[in-house]
Amino acid sequence: MLLLAWNSFRDRWQVFAGAVLTVCLGTALVQSSLLALVAAATAPVPDHLAPEDALALQGAYDGAVTLLSMVLALAAFTAVFIVASTFGFTVAQRRRELALLRLTGASRGQVRSLLVGEAVLLGLAGSALGTVLGLPVMRAQTWILERFDFAPTGFAAEWRPWAVAVSLGTGVLIAVLGVLAASRRAARIRPQEALREGAGAAQVMTFSRWAIGLVCLAGAAVLYVLFPGGGAPLPVWFIQLTPFLVTVPLVVGCSALAPLAVPLAAGLLALVFRGVTGELALSNLRSDARRSAATAAPVMVLFALTAAIGGTLATVGEAGRQESLRTVDGELLVAADGPEAGIADAEGVAVVSAQAEVLFELAFAESGASWYEAHYGLAVDPAAYAATHRVEPVAGDLADLAGNAVAVSPAEGREREWKVGDTLRVRLGGEESEVRIAAILPPSVAGPEYLLPIGLAPEGTGPWEHVVRLDEGADPAAAAAHLAAFGSVTTAEESVDAAAAEDERFTRDTMIVLLGMTMLYTVIAIVNAVVIAASNRRREFAAARVTGLARGQVVALAFLESQAVVLIGLLLGALAAAASVLGAAAALRVITGTTVVAVQWPLLFGLALGAAAVVGATSLVTALSATRTPPIRLVAARE
Amino acid sequence: MHTTESPVELAGVTRVYGKGDAAVRALDGVDIAFPAGSWTAVMGPSGSGKSTLLHCAAGLERVTAGTVRVVGGDITNATDAELTRLRRTEIGFAFQTFNLIASLTAEQNVAMPLRLAGRRPDRRDVRAVLDAVGLADRRRHRPRELSGGQQQRVAIARAMVTRPAVLFADEPTGALDTKAARAVTALMRSMVDERGQTTIMVTHDPAAAAAADRTLFLCDGRIVDRLERPTTREVAARLAALED
Numbered sequence: 001m002l003l004l005a006w007n008s009f010r011d012r013w014q015v016f017a018g019a020v021l022t023v024c025l026g027t028a029l030v031q032s033s034l035l036a037l038v039a040a041a042t043a044p045v046p047d048h049l050a051p052e053d054a055l056a057l058q059g060a061y062d063g064a065v066t067l068l069s070m071v072l073a074l075a076a077f078t079a080v081f082i083v084a085s086t087f088g089f090t091v092a093q094r095r096r097e098l099a100l101l102r103l104t105g106a107s108r109g110q111v112r113s114l115l116v117g118e119a120v121l122l123g124l125a126g127s128a129l130g131t132v133l134g135l136p137v138m139r140a141q142t143w144i145l146e147r148f149d150f151a152p153t154g155f156a157a158e159w160r161p162w163a164v165a166v167s168l169g170t171g172v173l174i175a176v177l178g179v180l181a182a183s184r185r186a187a188r189i190r191p192q193e194a195l196r197e198g199a200g201a202a203q204v205m206t207f208s209r210w211a212i213g214l215v216c217l218a219g220a221a222v223l224y225v226l227f228p229g230g231g232a233p234l235p236v237w238f239i240q241l242t243p244f245l246v247t248v249p250l251v252v253g254c255s256a257l258a259p260l261a262v263p264l265a266a267g268l269l270a271l272v273f274r275g276v277t278g279e280l281a282l283s284n285l286r287s288d289a290r291r292s293a294a295t296a297a298p299v300m301v302l303f304a305l306t307a308a309i310g311g312t313l314a315t316v317g318e319a320g321r322q323e324s325l326r327t328v329d330g331e332l333l334v335a336a337d338g339p340e341a342g343i344a345d346a347e348g349v350a351v352v353s354a355q356a357e358v359l360f361e362l363a364f365a366e367s368g369a370s371w372y373e374a375h376y377g378l379a380v381d382p383a384a385y386a387a388t389h390r391v392e393p394v395a396g397d398l399a400d401l402a403g404n405a406v407a408v409s410p411a412e413g414r415e416r417e418w419k420v421g422d423t424l425r426v427r428l429g430g431e432e433s434e435v436r437i438a439a440i441l442p443p444s445v446a447g448p449e450y451l452l453p454i455g456l457a458p459e460g461t462g463p464w465e466h467v468v469r470l471d472e473g474a475d476p477a478a479a480a481a482h483l484a485a486f487g488s489v490t491t492a493e494e495s496v497d498a499a500a501a502e503d504e505r506f507t508r509d510t511m512i513v514l515l516g517m518t519m520l521y522t523v524i525a526i527v528n529a530v531v532i533a534a535s536n537r538r539r540e541f542a543a544a545r546v547t548g549l550a551r552g553q554v555v556a557l558a559f560l561e562s563q564a565v566v567l568i569g570l571l572l573g574a575l576a577a578a579a580s581v582l583g584a585a586a587a588l589r590v591i592t593g594t595t596v597v598a599v600q601w602p603l604l605f606g607l608a609l610g611a612a613a614v615v616g617a618t619s620l621v622t623a624l625s626a627t628r629t630p631p632i633r634l635v636a637a638r639e
Numbered sequence: 640m641h642t643t644e645s646p647v648e649l650a651g652v653t654r655v656y657g658k659g660d661a662a663v664r665a666l667d668g669v670d671i672a673f674p675a676g677s678w679t680a681v682m683g684p685s686g687s688g689k690s691t692l693l694h695c696a697a698g699l700e701r702v703t704a705g706t707v708r709v710v711g712g713d714i715t716n717a718t719d720a721e722l723t724r725l726r727r728t729e730i731g732f733a734f735q736t737f738n739l740i741a742s743l744t745a746e747q748n749v750a751m752p753l754r755l756a757g758r759r760p761d762r763r764d765v766r767a768v769l770d771a772v773g774l775a776d777r778r779r780h781r782p783r784e785l786s787g788g789q790q791q792r793v794a795i796a797r798a799m800v801t802r803p804a805v806l807f808a809d810e811p812t813g814a815l816d817t818k819a820a821r822a823v824t825a826l827m828r829s830m831v832d833e834r835g836q837t838t839i840m841v842t843h844d845p846a847a848a849a850a851a852d853r854t855l856f857l858c859d860g861r862i863v864d865r866l867e868r869p870t871t872r873e874v875a876a877r878l879a880a881l882e883d
Contacts, residue, residue: 100738105755108719191726192699274686507870526669 015535016089016122019175022086023126023208024133025521026079028635029130029573031041031163032517033075034140035108036145037068040382049540050428052458055359057152062495064151067467070244071514072307076170077248078518081167081301082525084178086637090527091115091182093536098186099193099465108187115186117180120172127171133162139515141317148509183209216253220246222584233443233591235411239621240316242580242587243308250576251304257574258293265568271292273560277553282543291533292565298525299569300613307604309579313507314598317589322447322501322596325493327446330388334466335494336487339454343466347483348474353467358457360450363425363432373429375448377406379457383606388467396420398440398451404433409441422618431574467492498552526611527618530562534622541627555623562619566612574604646804646837647696648730652705654691654860665691665858668705671829673805678827680848682874683857684882689841690809692857696839697730697807698722710804718837727756731798735810738794739782745767745769745793746778749824752801766798772796786821792826799830808840812847824850845874857883 043061045054058093091098098111106114138157145151185206223245254261266282273282330353334343339354358379360371382401385391391398393407401407406424410416410578418424422437441451466487478490490498540552549557585597654666663686673679673696681689694700694712695707698714707868708731726732731752739748748759749768760854769778772792784791788826791811798806808827812820826845830836831852840851848854851873856864 077850097740100740101751101755103721103726103732105723105752107723107755190695190699252676532650 012399015093015532016118018532019083019086019090020129021123021526021528022079022082022124023123023171023175024129025125025524026075026174027130027167028084028133028137029075029517029521030072030079030170031134031140031167032157033068033072034166035160035163036141036157037065037072037231038140038160040068040151040155041065043152043155052359055112055361055374058300059359060152062374063382064145065156067150067510067513068145072561073244073517074514074518075098075521078521079221080174080177081251081255082298082522083174084181085294085297086525086528086532087094087119087178088182088185089291089532090224091179091186092290092294092534095186096107097191099189099191102189102191111189112183112187113181113436115183116176119175119183119208123172123175124168126175126570127168130171131167134157135516144513144516148513150509150513151378157243161561177289184208190265197480201310203304205259209259212295213253216249216256220250220579223249224579224586231590232416233411234587236316236445236591239587240312240586241585242312243577245579246578246583247304247308247576250572251301252253254304254572255293255297255300257294258568259289260620261478261568261572262289262292265564265571269564269567269575273564276413277556278560280549281557281564284557285561292561292568294528294564294568295526295533295565295615296569298522298529298571299566299615300573302519302522302526303570303573303604303607304576306511306519306607307574307600308580309514310507310511310603311577311581311598311602312601313510314504315581315584315596316445317500317503317507318586318598319592319594319596320503321496322594323444323592324446324496325443327389328467328496329390330469330492332468332470332480332481332483333492334468335490336464337462338468339464340486341467341484342467343483345487346479348523350469350471350474353380353382354454354464355380355385355467356451356457356464358428358452358459359459360452361427363427365425376448376452378448379454379461380451382407382451385451388469391441393439394442398439402438402453403455404435405438405453406435406456407439407441408437409444409447409449410448410633411443425495430542445588445591506594515535523614526614529585530615530618531622534558534619534626538626542629543621545627551627554627557622558623559616562615563612566615570608570611640714644709645674646835647839648708649692649696650706650708652707653697653787654688654695654700654701655703664860666695666702667739669862671855671862673837673839676831677853678831678836678838678840678851681839681841681857682843682854682878683844684849684878687857688860689857691860692840693770693809693841697805698725704747709859727752728801729804731803731806731829733791733798733806733808733811735813738875739790739797739883741860743782744779745785745796748780748782748799749795749800752797754832756801758799759832768796768800768861769793771830773822773832786819787815788822790822791815791819794810795823795830799836800873804837806836806838808838808842810842810844811840812844820844820847845871845878848874 039059045057045061049057053098057154101111101114101557138159140153142151142157146153146155177629185208266286266565270282273279334340339356341354343349343354356376358378362376363372364370380401382398386398396407398407406426408415410418418437418440420437420440422435423434427437435456450508468479468483470476475489534639541558544554544557545551581597581599589595649671652666653664656663656665669692681692683689686866691700695702695763696709698709698717701714706713706719707711708714709725717725737740738883740751743751746769748767753760767777768776771774772795773790774789774796777785777789782793785793795811809829812823815823827838827840828850831838838851842848849869852868854866854869855862856876856877862876863881867879869877
């Protein structure tokens with residue numbers, strides 16, 4: 001059986017090359033993400049650093065670990081998804097060949113082992129190449145991480161010998177996992193299908209497709225309902241994970257149910273596609289729903305993940321911006337290196353709140369173990385802060401925020417059980433001390449999560465930000481001119497918008513790091529799927545030409561079909577992404593009380609046009625090359 | 640060689656497609672035995688049920704009523720594994736489209752059924768069969784390097800290599816020109832005469848039917864006539880009468 005697998009591999013290499021390519025790139029991506037993750041997790045923090053610097057460096061590495069875990073998860077998901085859909089598709093393309101084997105005496109088990117054998121060969125070939133390709137990919141990935149400040153300067157991942165074993169293992173595993181479902185389906189192919197021309201039209205919506213589709217949809221629906229968390233606010237970092245929790249199962253479910261969407265999309269397009277070519281394109285689309293769905297799958301995963309991650313992060317950012325705008329009760333902001341006491345006496349100033357970020361650690365001890373968690377807090381003067389911010393503590397009083405006391409905005413787990421009067425151990429500026437919880441702040445998107453009295457801030461804290469509320473009737477421009485002597489002055493809106501712009505840039509960078517490589521991978525997979533789909537259609541195209549279509553019409557037909565397929569992918573992808581963004585919006589609503597949804601339209605339009613262009617161009621090229629031979633030779637040809 | 644009187648017997652076989660008003664009786668109570676060592680041609684107009692007869696006799700399709708016996712065993716309710724075993728050892732197939740595996744050489748195609756059955760193919764056996772179909776010098780060629788007639792002879796060699804009790808042929812000359820068709824019918828004739836190969840063939844080609852020992856005529860799922868050793872002209876006339 002392995003010989004047959006080898007032979008069929010050697011002979012159909014054009015189709016298999018596509019499968020090898022997907023495994024190769026998938027392996028390279030997973031390997032590189034894994035090595036970068038290991039490097040970030042084991043990165044040493046030099047002893048000679050000051051406590052704050054060491055803490056900041058460790059924080060940077062921890063951030064990189066979190067991000068790289070997501071990169072790894074996305075890469076692994078995308079690789080399995082793409083490889084599975086490519087393999088399932090190649091099996092569907094070979095129904096007749098497999099039926100013939102059954103007719104010549106192959107048992108179901110033998111058909112299965114043939115396909116699994118092929119998968120092992122493809123997996124080995126692909127992952128061997130992927131192991132080598134993984135090195136430049138890893139370099140590119142660490143460069144991107146450093147370039148966008150997600151890893152400290154000098155961060156380097158190195159190649160480790162065990163990576164070969166892991167990569168070969170993953171590559172083969174991914175390929176075999178991908179082929180398992182397809183091989184079960186292939187084993188059910190009945191021998192007499194070899195006897196009929198065009199017996200490829202098997203039942204498309206199989207039981208397992210229904211089962212996988214409905215289970216995934218149900219899973220996503222349950223998560224979606226649970227997302228607002230029964231009225232309890234969820235931590236913001238968790239809300240940012242909605243794309244993983246909601247969109248990923250939806251992508252799997254939608255791709256299983258995609259053949260159902262094909263006639264739907266065809267119906268929609270019937271309004272636009274006119275003439276004989278359009279009609280033919282749509283009937284081709286409908287008659288091979290499986291092919292249409294398989295080509296749409298990578299478009300869907302590309303669009304769904306980008307739109308979901310981008311939309312969710314943008315929605316969180318926008319909710320934070322609006323919250324900040326509502327919270328700040330002042331007109332001007334002055335940024336300076338140190339706290340400027342003189343601002344309070346400047347002309348037109350009613351009240352000023354000086355505040356600075358402080359990095360500190362909470363110490364925990366539980367059942368014999370003890371550990372530290374790093375957090376950012378805001379050092380403030382409580383009276384001034386209360387006068388310039390619309391914040392109502394849920395419990396306690398901001399006025400008690402003096403001496404060894406803090407105010408907390410509980411976001412998750414343990415913190416939710418904290419009460420006013422509890423004591424916490426903190427390590428600040430290298431010293432450990434006990435602080436009392438003076439007030440509990442309401443949950444918030446933009447923070448701060450901790451308020452500390454100014455007296456707790458260690459020497460050298462800064463830079464400082466001064467929120468200024470002016471006297472009634474004072475001229476903001478004149479006041480700003482006076483205040484310019486203390487530092488750089490902006491209006492509160494400008495400042496919030498600047499923070500939001502910073503946030504947007506961060507979102508964009510995060511997406512580049514998270515998705516850049518994976519998206520490149522799906523684009524290649526899209527091209528791949530179009531090429532594989534066209535490889536089986538030479539005779540079909542020839543038959544169309546013998547019936548009287550000109551070569552140009554056949555090419556136009558293929559092009560129209562490809563655009564319809566892109567549309568299906570985009571629609572399903574948008575659906576999967578919308579669920580995630582709306583889920584995030586529902587969860588944010590619990591925190592802020594208002595509904596905010598942000599969509600990155602330019603990005604999504606660009607992506608949609610790009611996908612249409614890539615698929616369109618590929619289908620033009622493949623259709624031109626498939627129609628190069630005079631049609632009558634192909635129609636007459638057998639085998 | 641099998642000594643069974645009739646390797647394939649159909650008793651009261653009925654095959655209905657669809658349900659209710661849309662039901663079609665492709666076979667309607669067919670009783671027929673195919674004697675060992677004989678070559679039977681099955682003819683009839685399109686839709687007469689001749690392909691269904693072949694598929695039911697070969698265990699590719701389940702019958703709605705009646706029984707099918709192959710080499711003495713009742714296969715009416717056989718499991719997939721039993722049918723697979725049957726295809727490996729007792730049955731050979733040849734088709735209108737030759738259905739060779741494009742990636743394998745002639746020799747490898749012929750050896751395939753033996754390998755699938757888990758037997759180590761004896762090179763001499765494989766070559767002997769290829770020699771018998773006159774393609775000893777083409778054994779290393781791939782299907783696309785062979786003419787249609789040559790491909791069909793490889794397909795027959797593949798069907799013969801397991802020394803099956805029955806050879807089923809579905810329009811074996813349907814895709815061939817007259818000369819190649821004549822060579823293939825001559826080959827099948829010699830298989831019957833020299834090896835005593837029981838052969839059941841569905842065909843549209845009166846010349847091919849005339850090479851067989853007897854010809855059955857099907858119409859609307861029933862056997863309506865049979866001719867022993869007819870001439871091409873007699874077959875054509877009978878068929879024309881049926882199609883009127």
